[in-house]
Amino acid sequence: MAKSWEGNSSSRSSPLSEAQEDYLKQVLLLGSGGEGMGRLQDTTVVSTQELANRMQVKPASVTGMLKKLSELGLVEYEAYRGVRLTEAGYKVALEVLRHHRLIEAYLHQALGYGWEEVHAEAEKLEHHISEAFEQRIAQWLGHPSHDPHGDAIPSASLELPQTNANRRLSALKTGESGMVARVATQDQDSLNLFAHLGLKPSAQVKVLEHLPQGSRVLIGNERYLLPVSLAQVLWISLEGDQQDEKV
Amino acid sequence: MAKSWEGNSSSRSSPLSEAQEDYLKQVLLLGSGGEGMGRLQDTTVVSTQELANRMQVKPASVTGMLKKLSELGLVEYEAYRGVRLTEAGYKVALEVLRHHRLIEAYLHQALGYGWEEVHAEAEKLEHHISEAFEQRIAQWLGHPSHDPHGDAIPSASLELPQTNANRRLSALKTGESGMVARVATQDQDSLNLFAHLGLKPSAQVKVLEHLPQGSRVLIGNERYLLPVSLAQVLWISLEGDQQDEKV
DNA sequence: CAGCAGATTTAGGACCGACTAAACTTCTTG
DNA sequence: CAAGAAGTTTAGTCGGTCCTAAATCTGCTG
Numbered sequence A, B: 001m002a003k004s005w006e007g008n009s010s011s012r013s014s015p016l017s018e019a020q021e022d023y024l025k026q027v028l029l030l031g032s033g034g035e036g037m038g039r040l041q042d043t044t045v046v047s048t049q050e051l052a053n054r055m056q057v058k059p060a061s062v063t064g065m066l067k068k069l070s071e072l073g074l075v076e077y078e079a080y081r082g083v084r085l086t087e088a089g090y091k092v093a094l095e096v097l098r099h100h101r102l103i104e105a106y107l108h109q110a111l112g113y114g115w116e117e118v119h120a121e122a123e124k125l126e127h128h129i130s131e132a133f134e135q136r137i138a139q140w141l142g143h144p145s146h147d148p149h150g151d152a153i154p155s156a157s158l159e160l161p162q163t164n165a166n167r168r169l170s171a172l173k174t175g176e177s178g179m180v181a182r183v184a185t186q187d188q189d190s191l192n193l194f195a196h197l198g199l200k201p202s203a204q205v206k207v208l209e210h211l212p213q214g215s216r217v218l219i220g221n222e223r224y225l226l227p228v229s230l231a232q233v234l235w236i237s238l239e240g241d242q243q244d245e246k247v
Numbered sequence C: 001c002a003g004c005a006g007a008t009t010t011a012g013g014a015c016c017g018a019c020t021a022a023a024c025t026t027c028t029t030g
Numbered sequence D: 001c002a003a004g005a006a007g008t009t010t011a012g013t014c015g016g017t018c019c020t021a022a023a024t025c026t027g028c029t030g
Helices: A018-033 A048-055 A059-071 A087-111 A118-125 A131-141 A188-197 B018-033 B048-055 B059-071 B087-111 B118-125 B131-141 B188-197
Strands: A075-078 A082-085 A177-183 A204-210 A214-219 A222-227 A234-238 B075-078 B082-085 B177-183 B204-210 B214-219 B222-227 B234-238
Touching (some): A018 A048, A018 A082, A018 A087, A082 A087, A087 A118, A087 B131, A131 B087, B059 B075, B059 B082, B087 B131
Antiparallel strands (some): A177 A234, B214 B222
16 A cells, blocks of 8 residues: 555645646746747746746745645755756646636637637636536637647647747848747737737738847738837747648 | 715625625525525525535534625625625626526537536636626527526626526426426436436426325326425426416 | 845735634524 | 523634745855
8 A cells, every 4th residue: 555645646636726726837837838838848947036926926925835836746846946847747737738728729719709818718717627628628629739829739638739840030030031820928918919910820920120129020011110028929930941740 | 085985886896705706696596596586686584504504614604704795795694693685795696696507508508518517517617707708608699598407597787587487396286297497406416317317498297196205207208206305496387377478 | 255136935924714612592392 | 481402603723825024045246
């Protein structure tokens, strides 16, 4: 009976609280998925401060939660040195992420939400749906690989689909053009702005020039100056930069 | 500045907690809507004990919550004498009920849940959806007046549609038959059983005889003995007992 | 390598909603 | 109308998640 109850990753006795799930999700997002995306299996350590900013909470609160999560075996936490997900914690985080992104996709496709509106609603619902609900909407959607923002949706078995390696708009060279692959911000006002400009996944853009304040871009027939902070969260897949895995 | 911030019923400053909403809903359900249904505007007082049973909580916990709700002006509470919703509390309760029943209807019609499965999922979701979500699913459903159990859904303006006055199966006379109008239990096992027998809203039934242990009924070509406890939660609208308001 | 700024943790509370145990009402009934 | 019994409230705890204020650590700079 003294076999292996420690790494009993799957059969969590008491379900995690909403707050706990949120912390784990943010550790995942900040740790790796955060900006670079794609290949995870985190090695990156996340700081108390980063977490505090994301969670809109004081650093002291983060410390407390990290201790608890550490006791639960969901994170590796070393005082003053930051935190990292364990295998078990990684699974939980991916599960939450799957819920979030499936819900976003569902709200958009089944209920007609604008792609920029879905985030807030999904944020609330992600912790309250059953596995049955997850399965039904996944099926209704045809098991999509990406949500309306272009973020990869972990599969039912919690694998993250390979995302086309692409570049931030701010990193494109002058004259380069491509397709918006991902809009990586959760800020509602930024999303509204992108939506207004038609800068959603699959939209075409061309970089006209880079300036200190931002990048001048061409969308359709309109030209805009996109501030750096916005240009950085727009991931572009380049023309003829087909990374298709099997062709 | 000393105007009227007290009965500020609508613009609740801090949103109510999930628990608070649940208590209000249960006061409504037990107080009137509970069994009789229909005409509400409660006069009925609900006891601490009843609430404790429904909420799966100890009576002492109920007392504590009732005090809080009373301070918030959502219930009238008098120690040892029970509790009743105020106008403001009634509104909140109806709003929660509307969410619950719309969600049930949506899960059933849009996502293919069995009518007996929807309750549990709705119970969790009802507190976490936005008004936008409510509106979208109500619209998708075509603003239904009843949920899959036959319970009336409060309208957007929180009016409860008039329900056909009908009788419990246990109160039918021998030989009478009619249509199941409402299956008024939240017990999952009972629901499963009803679902298995095809005893869902709109199903036809005939009472063959009443016995001490229950009622013998005819459903399709099958005969069953329905225990009293089950026969009591089945509301039947009688043949030729058309109460249609306008015809 | 001392000292300092910034990041982090500790200590001590607050609030919520549950619990137990004990005290208190109210109702019923001889 | 005086018990009891049943129902209810009070008092004191607890775990969860947040907070502020005050220590403490880390890493950099001069």
